[in-house]
Amino acid sequence: xxxxxxxxxxxxxLEMITGPMFSGKSExxxxxxxxxxxxxxxxxxxxxxxxxRYHRTAIASHSSQTHDADTIPPSSDRLREELFTNNKIHxxxxxxLDEVQFFDHHLIPFALELxxxxxxxxxxxxxxxxxxEPFGPVPNLMALADEVTKLSAVCMTCGAPAIHTQRLxxxxxxxxxGAAGLYEARCRAHFQPYIDEHQSEQLELPTVSR
Ligand code: ADP
Ligand code: MG
Numbered sequence: 001x002x003x004x005x006x007x008x009x010x011x012x013x014l015e016m017i018t019g020p021m022f023s024g025k026s027e028x029x030x031x032x033x034x035x036x037x038x039x040x041x042x043x044x045x046x047x048x049x050x051x052x053r054y055h056r057t058a059i060a061s062h063s064s065q066t067h068d069a070d071t072i073p074p075s076s077d078r079l080r081e082e083l084f085t086n087n088k089i090h091x092x093x094x095x096x097l098d099e100v101q102f103f104d105h106h107l108i109p110f111a112l113e114l115x116x117x118x119x120x121x122x123x124x125x126x127x128x129x130x131x132x133e134p135f136g137p138v139p140n141l142m143a144l145a146d147e148v149t150k151l152s153a154v155c156m157t158c159g160a161p162a163i164h165t166q167r168l169x170x171x172x173x174x175x176x177x178g179a180a181g182l183y184e185a186r187c188r189a190h191f192q193p194y195i196d197e198h199q200s201e202q203l204e205l206p207t208v209s210r
Contacts, residue, residue, distance in 0.1 A: 012115040016142050017124040019151035020165040022185045025124040026061040026098055028149065032122050033067050033096045041093040041120075046082065048074035048102045059098040067096070074102040076110045083114075093120060100125035101135040108140050130167035130183065132193040153185030164191035 015032070017025045033043050047059045049071045058066040072078045079097070083089045095114060100107065100123045114121050125138045127150070142148050152161035162185035169182060186192075 010118040012117065012119040012121060013147070014111055014115050014141070014145045015120070015122045016138075016145040016148045017122065017151065018127040018138055018142060018148065020126065020128070020153050020163055020185050021183050022062055022153040023151035023162070024061070024153070025126075025151060026059055027063060027065055028151065029096055029098055029122060029124040030059065030061060030065050030067040033094065036094045036120070042091055043094045043096065044083070044088070044092045045069040045096040045098075046072050046079060047098040048072065050074065050099065050102055059096075069096075069098070074099075074104070076104055076106040079103075079107070080110060089117065089119075094122065095119050096122045096124075098124045100141065101127075101138050103137055105137050105140070107137045108144065111141060112144065126165065128165065130165050130194045132164065132191070155187035155190055156184040157186060157190040160187040160189070162187045162191075164188065166191055167194040 017028050019025055033045055036043050045059060045067055047069045055066060055069075056071055057068060059069045060066045070082060072082055083092070083095070097103075102125075111121050111123065123141055123145075125141075126135045127138050127142065129135050142150075152163050154160075155162040156166075164186045166184050166186040167182060168184060
């Protein structure tokens with residue numbers, strides 16, 4: 001007879017949605033969160049307070065889909081505070097977080113902590129910067145996730161699948177907020193990493209337009 005319940009206990013799940021800008025990460029996060037709500041699961045959603053020009057209280061995709069979200073500074077301590085104050089954590093089954101590339105590396109153990117509390121954690125974020133460097137905690141989170149969905153966009157030069165985020169123009173600013181028209185998706189053949197000789201050491205925080 002097959003034994004049942006061998007070693008079974010409630011564990012959650014870490015899902016990572018990644019890819020370049022315009023690849024549909026926010027759309028996919030919104031889709032999963034909406035389906036979780038249809039399944040009557042309790043959902044909490046957060047996004048960093050970096051680009052608030054379009055929506056203060058929602059994540060939004062380039063195709064104008066939205067899902068309610070709390071806006072917080074991109075710090076895992078702050079996320080912990082949001083989830084654990086007043087024991088909110090016990091009222092949540094699914095935790096969604098967009099633009100995770102802007103969070104610090106403490107997000108990595110914190111995400112796993114949430115998983116061990118039985119939560120389904122769904123994270124969306126860019127895997128590489130416009131300089132083609134790994135972006136914040138995303139590559140580590142990809143390695144540790146139960147499931148990784150790596151999306152591609154459409155290359156704006158040739159229409160092929162695009163895995164890169166091309167920064168357009170020669171802006172000297174490292175942080176460009178809400179930069180519609182400053183980035184586009186490109187395939188390997190048409191991607192040229194942005195390199196500024198004087199500032200390449202500091203290239204780490206390009207801000208995306210959603
Ligand atoms: P991400 O969060 O990955 O930046 P979004 O979910 O916000 O992506 O937006 C995806 C949507 O962007 C697509 O469904 C499409 O409507 C639109 N879009 C605009 N430019 C492109 C492109 N180059 N490739 C694919 N989709 C694009
Ligand atoms: Mg997005």
